[in-house]
């Protein structure tokens with residue numbers, strides 16, 4: 001029996017969360033077209049007859065402006081240290097850039113087998129894929145290289161089989177029936193945050209935190225109250241929208257997904273509050289569950 005850990009690391013927007021969802025065949029990590037979607041580690045567990053592979057999705061590594069972003073980068077750096085294999089996930093449809101060099105350096109320093117996961121190949125013609133791929137191959141001695149489309153591809157058995165070869169023998173770390181060990185309330189809050197990312201622009205989604213304030217469930221339904229925190233009153237106005245229209249839309253979109261997660265009817269109430277400069281306040285960042293924490 002093989003049993004081990006794989007970190008998914010890379011720049012923001014490369015498709016790490018899309019890939020972890022595809023690997024575990026369940027939506028455990030939120031995804032958006034905007035960079036810096038993932039803020040903390042998300043674990044996804046794949047079990048086969050002869051192996052358990054524990055994947056960890058990480059925040060995209062980027063130039064930090066706030067304490068929150070520093071802690072997001074630290075989270076990624078910390079996850080990379082404690083695994084058996086690193087998947088360096090890159091957006092193969094854009095040329096190699098200085099941000100890539102920085103991530104590559106970090107990954108190199110870990111001294112572990114690194115797979116180049118060359119993603120988004122559905123966006124390019126074959127010749128261009130080969131050309132971009134070549135520019136990556138020259139930069140580092142990757143243990144394995146997999147051109148993929150996390151979005152369009154259904155079968156990742158080659159990748160999983162190859163990964164197993166790099167894992168130690170051992171017993172599973174997690175029970176076979178769990179896909180993710182992230183707490184349910186955190187997953188619910190993340191779903192709401194995903195809908196905010198989807199329906200707002202520029203700084204608003206990045207200034208937003210979501211916490212679950214109350215959740216009461218019986219066999220048929222759950223009643224949930226969630227608090228959306230923003231940094232400025234103008235952002236509060238944007239989230240609420242004209243006559244409350246945007247908040248209502250966020251609530252409707254989120255409720256549908258939360259119902260899928262919990263398998264019961266959901267009654268969701270959203271509140272919005274201003275929490276000035278929370279992204280630079282460690283106590284708040286920890287309370288909301290984002291980024292690296294040594295507690």
Ligand SMILES: Nc1nc2c(ncn2[C@@H]2O[C@H](COP(=O)(O)OP(=O)(O)OP(=O)(O)O)[C@@H](O)[C@H]2O)c(=O)[nH]1
Pocket residue numbers: 010011012013014015016017018019030031032033034035036037038039058059060061119120121122123148149150151152
């Ligand atoms: N065309 C195409 N789009 C993709 C693919 N994989 C991911 N995307 C899109 O790329 C965007 C970013 O995807 P995410 O999975 O959120 O990226 P991430 O690396 O987790 O980003 P951060 O959490 O910000 O670090 C989304 O719009 C995805 O739909 C792919 O294989 N092909």
Ligand SMILES: [Mg+2]
Pocket residue numbers: 016017018029030031037038057058059060
């Ligand atoms: Mg992500």
